[in-house]
Amino acid sequence: MISSKDTVKEAILKAKAKKVYIEGNFVKLFADTSDAAVKEYIEECKRKDIASRRKRLQITKQVQKQNKELEEAAVIKEALVIELQNALDQAKQLRDEAVEDLEVMQKRTQFELIGTIVKVALWVIIGVGVLTTLMYAWAITSGTDTQIIGSTWSNMFGILLTNAFSIVGTIMGVKYATDKD
Amino acid sequence: MMINSILLIDDEDLFHLVFEDACSILDITLSLEALDSSDEADKKFKEWFPDDPNDEKPECVFVDLNIIGSSFDGIEMIRKINFEYGNGCVIGIISSSDDKQEIEKAKKSGAQFWIIKSDDIEPRLEEFKEDYEGYKDKTNPFKIYR
Numbered sequence A: 001m002i003s004s005k006d007t008v009k010e011a012i013l014k015a016k017a018k019k020v021y022i023e024g025n026f027v028k029l030f031a032d033t034s035d036a037a038v039k040e041y042i043e044e045c046k047r048k049d050i051a052s053r054r055k056r057l058q059i060t061k062q063v064q065k066q067n068k069e070l071e072e073a074a075v076i077k078e079a080l081v082i083e084l085q086n087a088l089d090q091a092k093q094l095r096d097e098a099v100e101d102l103e104v105m106q107k108r109t110q111f112e113l114i115g116t117i118v119k120v121a122l123w124v125i126i127g128v129g130v131l132t133t134l135m136y137a138w139a140i141t142s143g144t145d146t147q148i149i150g151s152t153w154s155n156m157f158g159i160l161l162t163n164a165f166s167i168v169g170t171i172m173g174v175k176y177a178t179d180k181d
Numbered sequence B: 001m002m003i004n005s006i007l008l009i010d011d012e013d014l015f016h017l018v019f020e021d022a023c024s025i026l027d028i029t030l031s032l033e034a035l036d037s038s039d040e041a042d043k044k045f046k047e048w049f050p051d052d053p054n055d056e057k058p059e060c061v062f063v064d065l066n067i068i069g070s071s072f073d074g075i076e077m078i079r080k081i082n083f084e085y086g087n088g089c090v091i092g093i094i095s096s097s098d099d100k101q102e103i104e105k106a107k108k109s110g111a112q113f114w115i116i117k118s119d120d121i122e123p124r125l126e127e128f129k130e131d132y133e134g135y136k137d138k139t140n141p142f143k144i145y146r
Helices: A008-017 A024-029 A036-142 A147-180 B013-025 B038-048 B074-083 B100-109 B122-136
Strands: B003-009 B029-035 B060-063 B090-095 B113-116 B143-145
Touching: A008 A036, A024 A036, A024 B029, A036 A147, A036 B013, B003 B013, B003 B038, B013 B029, B013 B122, B029 B038, B038 B060, B038 B074, B060 B074, B074 B090, B074 B100, B090 B100, B090 B122, B113 B122, B122 B143
Parallel strands: B003 B029, B003 B060, B060 B090, B090 B113, B113 B143
Antiparallel strands: none
16 A cells, blocks of 8 residues: 555555556646656556546536436427417317307297297287177177177286286396397 | 636536536646636635735636526626726636627626637637637737637
8 A cells, every 4th residue: 555655656656556547637747757667657647537537528518418408308398388278278268158158049049939939929819809809899789798708808808918018028028138148 | 838727607517527527638727616606706706805825816717607596697707806806817708608799798897708618618628728828918809719
């Protein structure tokens, strides 16, 4: 082993015998020497140091390049995630709008159907009213007994009027609801 | 000519290794210290200013343009070294950017050179080494190493 009492040359020769080589900038501190053994050792140290540094430099550069690629990939990934999120939000919004449109359409169809039924009912009421009135008028003018037709007309007309107001109210409500949608 | 000591200020640790190995292979310096923030460098320059009894102040300083995690960028660091801490060292930017406006700002703050970082940094450092004498005696004009 190298002792602190050894001279530099002795230390170098011991290291050389053990094939232990100095690394790093320390090796550059040795002045030129005429001693062949020492010179050979120093040159060998420098060669090995440069070779290992070149190797390390290449590896470091590769790692640096891969890191850069990973960083770029992360940026692209982040952009894609944002894009996907936006597309998802847009799809949700469209779905909500479609559901709302469907509900409106269903309501409108229902209201239209109700409207048609009510209109038909109103025409039926008017028809029955007109027919009963005509029959009553015919009975009066022809001098036949009007007691039955008279009370029938009176009852019928009361019922018809009540229903007619109810139907007109329904029509107005349906019209209002349809217009609002 | 070898540079006595170099200080590198750069937030990228991997670049510290690249720079150290490239400097060693090209025999640019024997002593290299690398710091990863301008705040740390600022603290050191404060210690060295106005006197530097142990002669620790670096002979040449390479500063990255954008030093992530630092209070100020490379140009401000150069301005501080030149105008607050008494100059006294060769100083410039080492960055992957070649933004003209930033280069102009660096020149105004007293940078002597701008080295563009790339995968192949060695030829630029070799060229810089050849020009170094001129930077030391302030006879070289500002130069961009592309």
